[in-house]
Amino acid sequence: xxxxxxxxxxEAIARGAIAGGCNYFFGYPxxxxxxxxxxxxxxxxxxxxxFVQSESEAASVYMVYGGALAGARVxxxxxxxxxxxMQEGISYIAEAEVPAxxxxxxxxxxxxxxxxxxxxxxxxxxxxxGGHGAYRCIILAPYSSQECFDYMQLAFHLADKYRVxxxxxxxxxxxxxxxxxxLRKLEFEPPPEKDWALKGKAxxxxxxxxYVSAAFSYGGVPPRYYHHMxxxxxxxxxxxxxxxxxxxxxxxxxxxxxxxSARMAKRAVDxxxxxxxxxxxxxxxxxxxxxxxxxxQAACRVGKVLVVEDSPGELVEDxxxxxxxxxxxxxxxxxxxxxxQGDIMTGGSGIIYPENILEKIRGLI
Amino acid sequence: MTExxxxxxxxxxxxxxxxxxxxxxxxxxxxxxxxVRLICEVLEELGIEGRTVGLAGVGCSFGPFPxxxxxxxxxxxxxxxxxxxxxxxxxxxxxxxxTVQGDGDLGSIGLGCFMNALIRGExxxxxxxxNACYGTTGGQMAPTTLIGMKTTTTPEGRDPRTAGFPxxxxxxxxxxxxxxxxxxxxxHSPANFRRARKAxxxxxxxxxxxxxxxFVEFLSACPTNWRLSPPDCIKFIxxxxxxxxxxxxxxxxDVIELPEEWR
Ligand code: SF4
Numbered sequence: 001x002x003x004x005x006x007x008x009x010x011e012a013i014a015r016g017a018i019a020g021g022c023n024y025f026f027g028y029p030x031x032x033x034x035x036x037x038x039x040x041x042x043x044x045x046x047x048x049x050x051f052v053q054s055e056s057e058a059a060s061v062y063m064v065y066g067g068a069l070a071g072a073r074v075x076x077x078x079x080x081x082x083x084x085x086m087q088e089g090i091s092y093i094a095e096a097e098v099p100a101x102x103x104x105x106x107x108x109x110x111x112x113x114x115x116x117x118x119x120x121x122x123x124x125x126x127x128x129x130g131g132h133g134a135y136r137c138i139i140l141a142p143y144s145s146q147e148c149f150d151y152m153q154l155a156f157h158l159a160d161k162y163r164v165x166x167x168x169x170x171x172x173x174x175x176x177x178x179x180x181x182x183l184r185k186l187e188f189e190p191p192p193e194k195d196w197a198l199k200g201k202a203x204x205x206x207x208x209x210x211y212v213s214a215a216f217s218y219g220g221v222p223p224r225y226y227h228h229m230x231x232x233x234x235x236x237x238x239x240x241x242x243x244x245x246x247x248x249x250x251x252x253x254x255x256x257x258x259x260x261s262a263r264m265a266k267r268a269v270d271x272x273x274x275x276x277x278x279x280x281x282x283x284x285x286x287x288x289x290x291x292x293x294x295x296x297q298a299a300c301r302v303g304k305v306l307v308v309e310d311s312p313g314e315l316v317e318d319x320x321x322x323x324x325x326x327x328x329x330x331x332x333x334x335x336x337x338x339x340x341q342g343d344i345m346t347g348g349s350g351i352i353y354p355e356n357i358l359e360k361i362r363g364l365i
Numbered sequence: 366m367t368e369x370x371x372x373x374x375x376x377x378x379x380x381x382x383x384x385x386x387x388x389x390x391x392x393x394x395x396x397x398x399x400x401v402r403l404i405c406e407v408l409e410e411l412g413i414e415g416r417t418v419g420l421a422g423v424g425c426s427f428g429p430f431p432x433x434x435x436x437x438x439x440x441x442x443x444x445x446x447x448x449x450x451x452x453x454x455x456x457x458x459x460x461x462x463x464t465v466q467g468d469g470d471l472g473s474i475g476l477g478c479f480m481n482a483l484i485r486g487e488x489x490x491x492x493x494x495x496n497a498c499y500g501t502t503g504g505q506m507a508p509t510t511l512i513g514m515k516t517t518t519t520p521e522g523r524d525p526r527t528a529g530f531p532x533x534x535x536x537x538x539x540x541x542x543x544x545x546x547x548x549x550x551x552x553h554s555p556a557n558f559r560r561a562r563k564a565x566x567x568x569x570x571x572x573x574x575x576x577x578x579x580f581v582e583f584l585s586a587c588p589t590n591w592r593l594s595p596p597d598c599i600k601f602i603x604x605x606x607x608x609x610x611x612x613x614x615x616x617x618x619d620v621i622e623l624p625e626e627w628r
Contacts (some may be wrong), residue, residue: 024456050455055481059448062441062478066420066449069439070456092442184627198437200459211439212428 003183009045009174009203010035012145012181013077013103014043016152019185021047022073025092026063028082029055031115032172033105035231036077038305055224057082061089061102061326068098069211071197073156077103080113080122090165091131095214095225099166101152106171106259117349119334120259123314126169127287134226136233137165138240139287141258145179147154151285158240160191162232169287173260236289245274245298248280251363254302256295256319257309261352265308268357277356277365282354292322305329306364308357310337332360380405382435390429394595397425399552400494401433404465407565408436413573417461418453420446421463422475424467425500444475447482449500450489461572463490471500471533472508483580487542488572490579492565496587497606504590508532511609516590531609535582539615546576547616554601555563556614567617572626577621584610592621 007015016034017025025040041051055061060076067074067080078086083104093100104126108119129135138158140151148170155166201208211217218224247269248254257265262283272279282298284291299305299319305327307316316331325331338348379385382405390459391397409415414436421430423443431438432609441449446464454462471479471493498516499505505518509532513547546568550561561583568579584606586598593601 013394017587026452052451052485054448055477055484059445059478059481062445062448065442065455066452069449070418070453072456074452074456088442091444096439197455198417198418198439200416200460201435201437204437206415206433208437210431210437210440212431213440216428216559340519 004180006180007145008176008178009145009148009170011039011173012148013152014039017075020156022075022154024067024072024074025062026052026054027076028060030053030079030082032081032107032175033077034120051246056339057085061086065089066091068100068200068364071194075101079107087130091133093165094135097189099163101155101159103168105175119259120171120310126167127134132253137167139167139169141287143188143259143262145181150183171260182312209350212279241289242285243289243294246281250278251280251302252278253304254298256305256307261310264352264354267354269353271358272361279361288342295322299323299327301325308332310352366455380409382409384433384435392589396552396585400583402563406432411569413461420450420464421467422446422470424470426465426467430465444470444478447478451487452619454489465492468507468509469492481543483544484577486577488575490572492583494585495582496585498590500587500590535615538580543577544616545571545618547581548614549610549612551583551602553599
């Protein structure tokens with residue numbers, strides 16, 4: 001029987017990475033993801049791996065870039081402000097077409113944000129690409145410790161398969177909430193050989209690799225890079241899109257949420273069903289590529305959509321765009337947070353509880 | 366009558382690692398070409414070309430160095446070569462990893478990255494090209510620009526009251542515990558070229574022997590941006606540059622002392 005452990009999402013990320021063959025971690029401390037580098041600093045040396053604490057997130061991302069060029073399975077993890085600092089490096093990794101994984105455990109707000117508060121306010125940046133140059137990254141959004149563990153393995157598989165950067169997007173709640181995780185090793189087809197890795201030309205039969213830039217790699221013609229990447233991205237769209245639906249068959253209202261909000265929404269669906277309301281949930285798992293077609297069909301069939309996200313409304317923009325005005329799209333965003341001490345302006349900062357979602361559902365049905 | 370003996374010994378040739386190119390990337394009189402040759406010679410002499418990885422920073426070295434030297438090579442984002450090199454070296458400790466960085470790249474945008482690689486005492490080699498200005502972008506002020514030196518962003522000369530003083534990288538590197546070797550050289554005369562070759566070889570050797578960081582700074586001519594003829598550049602180096610940036614070894618140790626419990 002596979003081992004089962006009670007661990008939080010952050011530890012599940014770290015354990016999942018190691019299960020996925022990642023022996024190299026380069027990172028910088030930032031709340032609320034410190035459990036990941038701490039775990040890696042403890043465990044990687046035991047298995048012959050390497051942990052380096054960098055001097056900044058900017059350095060972390062370039063260590064990841066260097067490690068990826070060296071042909072290893074490498075990663076870093078960070079939280080929102082640190083993720084902003086990594087944007088330049090992410091753009092370079094995309095340009096060089098090397099595989100790597102970066103985890104963003106979101107915290108709330110622009111600027112310094114809040115180290116101790118949850119939120120989902122990086123959706124737009126993560127999915128649209130904060131760096132320059134019109135690149136894409138695969139984005140996986142787990143919503144449980146088990147998925148953190150599983151999708152880290154998937155992340156390394158996909159990164160190698162397509163030679164792209166895979167971003168794993170979680171948040172404070174997912175990162176710090178403990179659940180039982182089955183430590184199962186997932187099986188994937190073997191990754192393509194990394195005959196391009198920089199570790200000395202002797203390892204490549206005396207033929208060296210010289211990497212200068214994407215333009216240089218494609219004969220000095222940058223558009224050729226985009227032609228090539230368009231093919232890669234199309235293949236990813238054809239094969240790797242993931243979403244999950246829950247009790248949506250006969251629904252008249254479709255909730256749409258990812259990450260921790262999807263946990264709340266799922267509970268709200270059950271509560272609404274218990275009251276006799278026909279409500280379902282659509283949960284995108286890959287945020288890029290997004291399950292556009294499936295969502296469009298589901299939304300049209302159901303007729304009404306409620307997006308639940310712990311932000312002022314970012315995902316909702318994409319959903320409106322996907323639904324093309326054919327069905328009404330509502331939002332329960334950060335304003336929907338409830339605080340036991342009173343309202344947000346006078347009390348604590350709150351959280352979108354399933355009860356708050358249920359209330360909104362009642363109003364919409 | 367004595368027979369005239371003609372020596373068949375090869376006295377000059379292109380290093381094997383020098384990739385033959387139909388043109389030069391560098392401006393006439395630039396010293397970068399000489400430094401490319403020097404790197405090729407040293408890697409060849411050490412016999413490490415099969416396990417060497419080079420990383421070039423942004424500047425006039427960005428594409429030309431990777432293209433010209435026949436070892437695994439990558440260009441790097443501005444100032445970030447030491448971080449990338451760190452990962453490559455840590456992942457493949459058997460490789461010999463070096464960075465080539467200009468004064469804007471290492472001394473300005475990437476100083477933090479460089480200093481932290483020194484702080485960690487990485488087993489890397491860094492070749493620092495100091496031509497006292499930003500070459501590629503058209504000769505703007507660098508942290509290494511001499512006081513009073515005219516550049517396109519110091520049209521009246523670098524004013525120490527507002528633009529500060531030149532950065533002494535080789536001396537700075539020598540103060541760091543994890544550094545095994547730090548020297549400043551030039552290639553502006555044959556004698557200096559020979560000294561520079563020895564310095565670079567030593568810097569690589571420190572990495573090969575697993576001792577610590579090896580650093581070599583080169584004072585390098587930039588005729589284009591100095592607005593001087595190549596011969597005048599050589600004069601400028603020997604009179605002005607060396608006055609500010611003395612040549613020599615600032616550190617050369619065979620062991621980096623560790624507290625007892627960490628040996
Ligand atoms: S601009 Fe200066 S450093 Fe650059 S190639 Fe020309 S002379 Fe050399």
